[in-house]
Amino acid sequence: MTNYLISGVRVLDGEPTDLLLMDGRVAAVGDEARSAVNVERIDGDGLVALPGLVDLHTHLREPGREDAETVATGSRAAALGGYTAVCAMANTDPVADTAGVVEQVWRLGREAGLVDVRPVGAVTVGLAGERLAELGAMADSAAAVRIFSDDGHCVSDPRLMRRALEYVKAFDGVIAQHAEEPRLTVGALMHEGETSARLGLTGWPAVAEEAIIARDALLAGHVGARLHICHVSTAGSVDIIRWAKQRGVRITAEVTPHHLLLTDVRAESYDPVFKVNPPLRTDADVLALREALKDGTIDAVATDHAPHATEDKECEWAYARPGMLGLETALSIVLEVGGLTWDEVAERMSRTPARIAGLADHGVDPAPGAPANLTLVDPAARWQVDPGALASRSRNTPFAGMTLPGRVVATFLNGEPTVLDGKVMK
C-alpha cells in the first residue's frame, strides 16, 4: 500500500498542515507527517480536507435497471462527488427485500471498490406495503443492514409501520420513511400550489408529506425506535420534526441538494428533469429547509441520486419518471447555497449521516489514528455541469449548464485514492 503525504492542506476550517496517510489510516499530522520518507506527495495547497462524504439516499439501480446506473458507475459518480460511503436504496428489480439481494448489492459494491456501498433493506415484501420483509435476515446477512426503507413508496399502513419500528428496535435499526400519503397524491405531477394551479396540473400537497411525518413521529415515540425521514421538502415538515425532537422522539431527517436550491416554478419549463418525488416546492419551503439544515433540525444532506435512462426521462412530463442525479453535484450545491462553515458541511454531509447509518469508519475527521476515508476539495474552483461529462450512466441532472463552486480534487477510501487530480481511479 502506498503512503501519501498531503502537504499544506486545511483540515476543515483549520490552518494549513500536512497529513500522512499510511496503512489505511491518518498516521500523522503536521511536523511529524513532514518527516515521513518513501511517500507519494500530494500538493494540498489551497485545498480543504473533509471526512469522506456519506450519502444516506442513493439509487444505484442494480439489479434491474443497469441501463440507468450500475453499482460500478454509481460508485464512480459517488467517489467523484467526494463520497466514501453510500446507502443504496431497495427499489431495485428484484427489490432488495431478502438477504440474498442485499448481499448481491453489497458484493457488487466491494467489487467496484470505489465507495463503501451499504444496502438498505425494504421494509415490506416487494415494496408493496402489505407484509413485512425479512428484516432480521437482512440485518444478520453479510450486508449487515441497519436502515430499512420502501423509498419510492410510503409505508402508509400505520399498523405495518408500527410493527416495523418494533422489529428494528431490537437491534437499534432505523426505518427511513418516504413520507407520502398515497391517497392524497393520486395523479399528482408537481407541488400543489400557485404554479400547479396556473399550469392546470394536479398537485402533490405538502400535507401529504406532513401528515405521514406527524403520524410516524408519534409511532416512533410510542415504540421508542429510530425513525429517519427521507427527502424532507416542506416548511410544515420542518416544524413537525422540530416539535418531535423537542418531545424526545428518536427522529432524524435529510434534505436533498435540489430541495435546497430549486422551486416549483421550474415546472413552467415542462422540462421533465425537474420532475421529482417529493416535488420541488416554494421559496418559503426552500428558506425553511436551509434554516433547518443550519440549526440541525434537519440532520443531513442526502442526494436521492435517482438516475433514469433517457427514454424514461426525456419524454412528456406526465409520463417521465421522477428523480434527479445528485452524487457529483451535491457538495457544490451545498457550497452554492452557502451559510455553512466547513465544520458544518462535514457535520451534515459526513459525520451525522455516518452516525445514522452506523458506519464507524466514516464521518471521522482527518486526525491521527482516523481511518483514511477523506476527500480533498478545491473551494476556489468553479466548474460547469455538463450532463454528458458526468460519470453517472444517466444524464438527468437539474443543474445542467450551471457553473458551481468547489471541486473534488482527491478522495481516499481506506487510505487508497479513489479519485486523484479530479479523475476516478477505476
Ligand SMILES: NC(=O)N[C@@H](CC(=O)O)C(=O)O
Ligand atoms: N425521488 C424520486 O423522484 N425518485 C426516486 C424514488 C424516491 O426517492 O422517491 C427513484 O428511485 O427514482
Ligand SMILES: [Zn+2]
Ligand atoms: Zn423517496
